[in-house]
Amino acid sequence: MNEVVGFLALVIPAMVPFVLAAQGTILSGRAGVFNVSQEGVMVLGASVGFLASFTLGGNTIGLLVAAAAGGLVGLILALATTALRMDQFVVGLALYFATLGLASLLYRVIVGVTLEPPLIELLETYPIPLLSDIPIVGEVLFDQDLVVYFAFALSFGLWWFMYRTSAGLRFRSVGENPKAADSLGVNVFRTRVWATVAGSALVAMGGAYLPMVYTGTFTEGMVAGRGWLVIALAFLGGWRPHYVVAGAAFFAGMDVLALRAQVADIAIPHQFVMMLPYVATLIVMIFAFRWARQPGFLGNNYDRESRLSG
Amino acid sequence: MSEVAAPPSTTTARVNRAAWYAGSVLAAFLVGGIVIVLLGLNPVVAFESVITTSFSTGFGFVETLHKWVPIVLCAYAFTIPLASGKFNIGAEGQLLVGATAGVALGITGSDLPPLLLVPAVLIAGVLGGAVWSGIAAFLMVRFGVNEILSTVLLNFVAFELIDYVASYVWPDRGAGHPATIPVGENAMLPGFGEPAVHAGVLITLLLSVAIGLAMRSTAAGFELRATGANPRAASVHGIRTSRLTAGGMLVGGAVAGLGGAIEVAGVHGNMLEGMQSNFLILGIIVGLMARGNAVAVPFVAFGIAVLEVGASAMQRSAQVPIEVVLIVEALILLFLMLSDVLRSKLGSRS
Numbered sequence: 033m034n035e036v037v038g039f040l041a042l043v044i045p046a047m048v049p050f051v052l053a054a055q056g057t058i059l060s061g062r063a064g065v066f067n068v069s070q071e072g073v074m075v076l077g078a079s080v081g082f083l084a085s086f087t088l089g090g091n092t093i094g095l096l097v098a099a100a101a102g103g104l105v106g107l108i109l110a111l112a113t114t115a116l117r118m119d120q121f122v123v124g125l126a127l128y129f130a131t132l133g134l135a136s137l138l139y140r141v142i143v144g145v146t147l148e149p150p151l152i153e154l155l156e157t158y159p160i161p162l163l164s165d166i167p168i169v170g171e172v173l174f175d176q177d178l179v180v181y182f183a184f185a186l187s188f189g190l191w192w193f194m195y196r197t198s199a200g201l202r203f204r205s206v207g208e209n210p211k212a213a214d215s216l217g218v219n220v221f222r223t224r225v226w227a228t229v230a231g232s233a234l235v236a237m238g239g240a241y242l243p244m245v246y247t248g249t250f251t252e253g254m255v256a257g258r259g260w261l262v263i264a265l266a267f268l269g270g271w272r273p274h275y276v277v278a279g280a281a282f283f284a285g286m287d288v289l290a291l292r293a294q295v296a297d298i299a300i301p302h303q304f305v306m307m308l309p310y311v312a313t314l315i316v317m318i319f320a321f322r323w324a325r326q327p328g329f330l331g332n333n334y335d336r337e338s339r340l341s342g
Numbered sequence: 343m344s345e346v347a348a349p350p351s352t353t354t355a356r357v358n359r360a361a362w363y364a365g366s367v368l369a370a371f372l373v374g375g376i377v378i379v380l381l382g383l384n385p386v387v388a389f390e391s392v393i394t395t396s397f398s399t400g401f402g403f404v405e406t407l408h409k410w411v412p413i414v415l416c417a418y419a420f421t422i423p424l425a426s427g428k429f430n431i432g433a434e435g436q437l438l439v440g441a442t443a444g445v446a447l448g449i450t451g452s453d454l455p456p457l458l459l460v461p462a463v464l465i466a467g468v469l470g471g472a473v474w475s476g477i478a479a480f481l482m483v484r485f486g487v488n489e490i491l492s493t494v495l496l497n498f499v500a501f502e503l504i505d506y507v508a509s510y511v512w513p514d515r516g517a518g519h520p521a522t523i524p525v526g527e528n529a530m531l532p533g534f535g536e537p538a539v540h541a542g543v544l545i546t547l548l549l550s551v552a553i554g555l556a557m558r559s560t561a562a563g564f565e566l567r568a569t570g571a572n573p574r575a576a577s578v579h580g581i582r583t584s585r586l587t588a589g590g591m592l593v594g595g596a597v598a599g600l601g602g603a604i605e606v607a608g609v610h611g612n613m614l615e616g617m618q619s620n621f622l623i624l625g626i627i628v629g630l631m632a633r634g635n636a637v638a639v640p641f642v643a644f645g646i647a648v649l650e651v652g653a654s655a656m657q658r659s660a661q662v663p664i665e666v667v668l669i670v671e672a673l674i675l676l677f678l679m680l681s682d683v684l685r686s687k688l689g690s691r692s
Contacts, residue, residue: 068490112676116683121429121490122630126675129623133668140663141381260494267488303506310498313491314481321486 039288040172044180045245046284047277049074049238051183053262054269054276055190056234060106061271062194063227064207065113066331068124071259072131073102073232074239075252079135081240082250083142085152091244094152095179095237102236103229105131110228114221117333139250149249155179179241186234190273203227207327210334220334235259257310264313270324286312362685366677374670378662388660392652392667402651404537408609410647411546412437414640415601416625418553419475419594421634423489425557426587427570432478432493433598434622435500436471440599442507443470444529444606445522445613449512452526459528464545464603471599472592474500479591483584489591497622505615514612521614531608540608549597550640557636566590598625620668624650627671631678646671 053070060067077098085094105127112118143150155177164174194200205213206223214220238258243250261283269275286309293305375385396406419433443466451459474496481487508520531541557563569576569583577583601621606613628646632638653667 112680116680118679118683122679123676125431125626125630126672126679129627130669130672130676132623133665133672137377137663137665137669140665257495257498260491264491264495267491301506301510303502303509307499307502310495314477314487314495317487317491318481318485321488 037168037171039292041175042288043281043284044172044176046287047280048180048183048241048245049258050262050265050280050283051187051238051277052241053235053238053259054265054280055183055187055273056102056231056238057262057266058231058269058271058273058276059190059234060224060228060231061266061330062204062207062327063224064210064327064329064332064334065110065224065228065231066120066124067106067109067228067231067235068121068263069105069109069127069131069232070235070262071255071257072128072135073105073235074242074255074259074262076105076131076135077102077236077239078242078254079139079250080236082152082243083138085244086150087142091152091155094244095240098236098240099233102239103233105236106229106232107225109232110225113228113333114224117335120331120333136252149251151248152243154248155244177245179237179244184277187273187277194273204327207329210329214334214336224334235262238262261309261313264317264320267324267326268316268320271326271330282316283309283313359685362681363678366681367674369677370670370673373673374666377666377669378660381662383660383662388656388662388666391655391659392649395652395655396648401537402655404539406644406647406651407539407543409650410640410644411542411604411608412601412619412621413624413628413647413650414546414550414643415597415604416621417628417632417639417643418550418625418636419471419598419601420626420629421632421636421639422553422557422566422594422597423587423590424629424634425563425566425570425636426583426590427573428482428587428591429490430475430478430493430591430594431490431622431626432475432496432595433601433625434618435493435497436474436595436598437602437605437621438500438504438618439474440467440471440602441606441613441617442504442602443467443599444603445507445512445525448525448529448606449523452528454528456528456530456532459526460531460607463525463529463607464600467599467601467603467606468596469599471602472596474599475591475595478595479588482591483588501615504613508613508615517614519615522612524612525606529607530611531604540604542604542608545600545604547640549600550636553597554637562586562589623668624671627675630675 053074057067057070080101081094081098084097085091088094088097109120109123109127112123113120157175157177160174160181164170166174194204202213202216202218203223205216206218206220210220239255242254247254265276265279265283269279290305290308293300294302298305371389375389378385378388395402397403416433416437419436420430423430444463447466448459448463451462454462475493478487478489478492478496481492482489505520508514508522512522514521514523533540557567565576565581565586568579569581569586573583605617610617624646628639628643632642649667649671653664656662656667657664
């Protein structure tokens with residue numbers, strides 16, 4: 033029993049990078065902008081978040097600076113694909129490369145090459161009074177750090193916004209049928225820009241969480257494909273905030289399992305255990321792409337004057 | 343996705359475009375120079391080593407040619423599927439599986455004569471790469487799984503696969519880092535001249551010509567491009583689009599796999615962790631800069647190989663971090679695309 037509780041208590045924080053980055057992906061995707069720079073933006077977020085936290089002191093500042101950096105990348109993507117109507121995949125890939133380079137460059141310039149990597153303090157847990165006293169559930173859900181609470185509150189907020197408000201309905205129409213949205217007076221470009229900026233900021237925060245909860249320092253390989261898994265997660269969850277949280281639990285479970293298996297003495301070479309999240313994702317996608325819906329206009333740019341748009 | 347291809351052109355439009363592209367490259371270097379100045383370092387010294395290292399010594403030039411090979415092959419792995427509108431982001435996984443297949447044959451068949459073993463190693467690489475991209479192609483055609491995701495995820499599976507092969511199957515215990523034992527002497531590609539250039543450069547050169555011709559003047563090449571331009575129209579006209587896109591992915595993976603085998607048999611002599619370097623990213627950058635044009639790929643790749651060889655020299659001579667070059671390359675790409683947009687806007691106004 034304790035073993036299970038301990039496992040679940042590890043899965044919850046492991047979900048956070050997936051939840052934050054996937055909600056960010058959904059936010060821009062639902063407005064029709066298919067961002068593929070997540071992997072790079074998460075690495076940038078991890079680097080910038082660590083550096084800001086290290087030099088300015090405090091993980092909150094680190095998270096905010098990372099979000100600002102991510103938002104800036106999102107702004108470039110948004111302007112390039114709305115005002116200039118450049119190809120979303122191509123701009124996204126170019127930004128992936130640029131952010132990857134920028135992340136290492138910033139770390140190298142500010143920290144340099146050191147024998148002992150500098151460390152930041154890991155996030156503290158804040159048990160919620162009363163709720164954390166509930167057996168099992170309290171220990172798993174309500175004895176975590178603040179970012180965990182933020183990620184879940186955000187997911188709920190996004191779901192509420194998209195499915196329970198009329199602004200959310202208008203917002204979703206931009207990604208489904210921009211021409212129809214436009215004719216109803218929704219500002220398609222402005223919606224796409226803010227959704228992409230906010231979305232990219234969330235992706236960067238997902239990256240910034242990694243050094244703050246696991247290692248205390250930044251390493252280049254620490255995102256380890258999570259940025260790509262997050263895109264799979266968005267498809268898997270049908271671009272809906274509530275399904276994505278469930279999907280994140282699956283990915284986080286794989287993560288924790290792979291880490292555990294590496295430490296535990298088992299007969300299988302650890303490389304095969306490490307493959308597990310990626311192989312499992314591939315298999316799950318076979319089913320996901322059969323039933324999951326995606327925004328009708330995902331990945332396409334809107335041109336008011338073209339008959340083909342919508 | 344049609345925006346990836348450059349618009350059709352007349353001679354004056356070509357000159358005009360060349361001027362814009364040259365401006366884009368200069369602008370990217372300018373931004374890179376500003377970054378270097380902000381770091382408190384000397385951009386003139388830095389860019390001098392970036393541009394001249396490949397041409398100042400014989401070794402530098404040979405190193406550039408050897409770097410050019412995997413970059414060109416990874417660029418084709420990206421652009422061939424792209425012609426039919428599919429994004430293969432899995433060249434590094436395909437390269438590594440090709441290298442694994444090549445190294446397996448090179449180690450186990452080391453008694454065979456070179457005339458037999460060298461082609462066998464290369465063919466093994468081709469097949470290995472094709473199998474790896476074939477998984478993604480199958481998932482795409484049969485189940486509609488997005489090929490960007492499947493090819494990327496297979497990269498991560500390939501990293502673990504080669505780590506396993508290098509740690510358990512044929513480990514070199516003395517290497518201090520996951521690596522296999524060397525392949526037999528008979529598996530190595532012959533070299534020419536002094537300093538020696540391996541035969542993989544010649545193979546890549548011939549392959550580039552063949553791919554250029556095939557994309558331009560064969561029915562398959564035409565159908566591939568037609569599918570990319572308008573899949574629905576292509577299918578109405580009797581092109582079997584799903585078979586064709588799957589074929590494009592297979593050929594792309596095969597070319598990347600060949601790159602892996604050449605790296606084993608021409609450069610390293612074994613397989614080691616990290617041998618994929620950043621060839622995936624460079625291949626995509628080259629493919630996008632060339633606008634998917636198969637004829638332009640080898641030339642653009644040469645330029646990028648020069649930058650890459652120069653980048654490590656720059657780090658030594660001017661203490662500028664190597665990442666600056668990656669940022670400059672990404673900026674060149676962004677500015678090239680931006681120049682197309684600006685040019686068409688200015689053009690439509692006049």
